[in-house]
Amino acid sequence: VGCDRSKNLMDICGEKHFQAFVCDALSVPIRSGSCDACISIAVIHHFSTAERRLATIRELARLLRPGGTALIYVWAMEQEYKNQKSKYLKEKNGSKNKEKEMNTGTAQRPLSDRGPDNSSQDSAWSDQLLNGLKDESCGAKPVADFRLPVHTNRTSFHSQDLLVPWHLKGGTKKKEESVDTVLVPGGSKESQELSPVFHRYYHVFCEGELEAACRSLDCVRVQKSYYDQGNWCVILEKL
Secondary structure (H helix, E strand, O other): OEEEOOHHHHHHHHHOOOOEEEOEOOEOOOOOOOEEEEEEEOOHHHOOOHHHHHHHHHHHHHHEEEEEEEEEEEEEOOOEEOOEEOHHHHOOOOOOOOOHHHOOOOOOOOHHHOOOOOOHHHHHHHHHHHHHHOOOOOOOOOOOOOOOOEOOOOOOOOOOEEEEEEEOOOOOOOOOOOOEEEEOOOOOHHHHOEEEEEEEEEEOEOOOHHHHHHHOOOOEEEEEEEEEOOEEEEEEEEO
C-alpha cells in the first residue's frame, strides 16, 4: 500500500492498479500497529522544522506492529563521503547553461511571496522556518532574512536549508502563477518558449542527525544507520 501528497502521482498508481492513496505524512489514515514494514524515501527532508521531521518519524513508528521495521532515506548534506562523490554529483547534465540562472545564491523573492497560493499562512511558515533554523548546527549558514539559498543542481550543498529548482519541461505557465521562468537550452522549437521553474524546500541532513532524531523516540530502536549514494539512511525496529 502506497501513499503520497500528490494526487497526480496517486492517479498514475491507480492506472497501474496499485493500492495507493493521498495523505499527509504527519497524519496517515492507517490503523496503529497494522504494518509489518514501512518505507519513507525522500520525504522527511521536505519538512521545514526539526519538530515536524521528528513528528513524521513518530507517525511512521505508530503504523508499525511490535517487531515491525521501517526504512528511512533522506538527502545528505555530505554529497562527497569518504572521498567518494555521490551519484547525484556525478550525473552532470551536460548543458553548462541550463542551471546558469540558479547561480545567484538566493531566491529572488521572499518565501512569503513565493508561489501561486500566496497567503498569510506562507508568511507564518517563513517565520516558523527561521525560528527553527536558529537551533540548527552542522556549519550551515545563518539566515538573516526571509531568503533561502537556491541550490545549483548537481553541485555540493553549502546550506542545510535551501530551495532546489525544479524545471517543469513542456508546461505552460498560467497568468496567475507567480513562478520564475528560464529559457530552455537547445535548438528545438521548445527552446524558444519559457519554462516555469518551481523552488522546492529541502532540509539536507548532516551525518548522525537522522539517527539522533530516531534515537530520541522511546518506541523504536535503530537497527542500522548508513550512507548510500548521497543519502543518510536508517532502519528502525518498533519496540
